[in-house]
Amino acid sequence: MTDVNEVQDTRVVVRPRKVSIAAWVGATAVLVLFVVVAVVLRSSDTGVRFRAADQVSLVILGVLIAAGLLLLARPRVIADAEGIEVRNVLFNRRFPWALVRRVAFPDGASWARLDLPDDEYIAMLAIQAVDGARAVDAIRKVRALHAASKGA
Structure with missing residues (x-):
């Protein structure tokens, strides 16, 4: 979870x-x-x-x-009002919300992802389907921050 x-x-x-x-x-x-x-x-x-x-x-x-x-225990996502930092197995990347088109969790996917311009995406290994309700809660909170940044 x-x-x-x-x-x-x-x-x-x-x-x-x-x-x-x-x-x-x-x-x-x-x-x-x-x-x-x-x-x-x-x-x-x-x-x-x-x-x-x-x-x-x-x-x-x-x-x-x-x-x-x-x-495998290293992934982490930190989202705040300015953007989102995604740490997967080896690398950290920070994206401002202006660059993020969508926070997605496609049907059947093992983990969430950030959709970026030019049909690119970054997997967020910290938000995994096997974690069930905790993953749903996490994706809702990240999406809320993303939506708040678009509304501002």
Whole structure:
């Protein structure tokens, strides 16, 4: 469910809820698994000699995979009276409301999007369909800010 962390007079902050939980659980499980495997490899007789460097490498690999999974918990949307900032997995982008044609959540889509001029759009991974009612609440608040900026 989408976590609408802040709602002030003219500010809305949205983060995905279910995907964030799944990312943290998955990252923790992967890290624990890699650490356990690294410890067990040294003490079990597999016919191959595993050294301390191999164990450290496995733990580092587990950390890297866990960090990659945690990137899924990174998306965020911050909307205020001036515009909207969209942070997806890797990049942040800020758009003034004058540039945004529509805040859309197409039927069957997994997440909301901003429709921009010249048939371009930006996905808002923070507002996801799997979050149900929280996503509906978030999209309504973002649309209200967009409509208020067009009316001003």
